[in-house]
Amino acid sequence: MPLSADKPAADGQTLAILAEALYLANLLVAPGIAFGVLWWLWRKNKDSAAPLARQHLKQTTFVSLYGGILIVALTAIFLAVGGLHWEWTWVVVILYFTCFHSTLVMFGMFGLAKAMAGQVWRFPLIGPSLK
Numbered sequence: 001m002p003l004s005a006d007k008p009a010a011d012g013q014t015l016a017i018l019a020e021a022l023y024l025a026n027l028l029v030a031p032g033i034a035f036g037v038l039w040w041l042w043r044k045n046k047d048s049a050a051p052l053a054r055q056h057l058k059q060t061t062f063v064s065l066y067g068g069i070l071i072v073a074l075t076a077i078f079l080a081v082g083g084l085h086w087e088w089t090w091v092v093v094i095l096y097f098t099c100f101h102s103t104l105v106m107f108g109m110f111g112l113a114k115a116m117a118g119q120v121w122r123f124p125l126i127g128p129s130l131k
Contacts, residue, residue: 020112024105052115062127
């Protein structure tokens with residue numbers, strides 16, 4: 001159900017859209033700051049929000065955590081194994097970071113579209129299960 005003047009928003013739809021927008025802002029515009037706001041929103045609303053908002057808040061918060069850990073940890077492993085001075089290390093690191101980060105952004109846009117439609121969404125592979 002899209003947001004418009006003639007149709008009311010689904011319960012929690014505005015908060016779900018905000019969660020998805022903050023997830024994308026964390027990836028694209030204000031890393032860390034947007035995550036801090038997202039974390040605060042999740043902690044504040046995880047028990048009291050409408051089911052749609054709760055689900056989107058949980059998905060975006062945990063995928064931000066898991067995605068950030070995966071990006072940092074695997075990049076560190078690539079650097080440790082290949083060394084700083086081997087040019088192929090940088091090829092692998094840049095290729096991995098670009099592909100993984102782009103995938104997270106693409107799924108975030110899909111999640112935003114689902115939130116705007118008033119539907120639930122689970123991030124593939126690293127998203128928490130739906131109840």
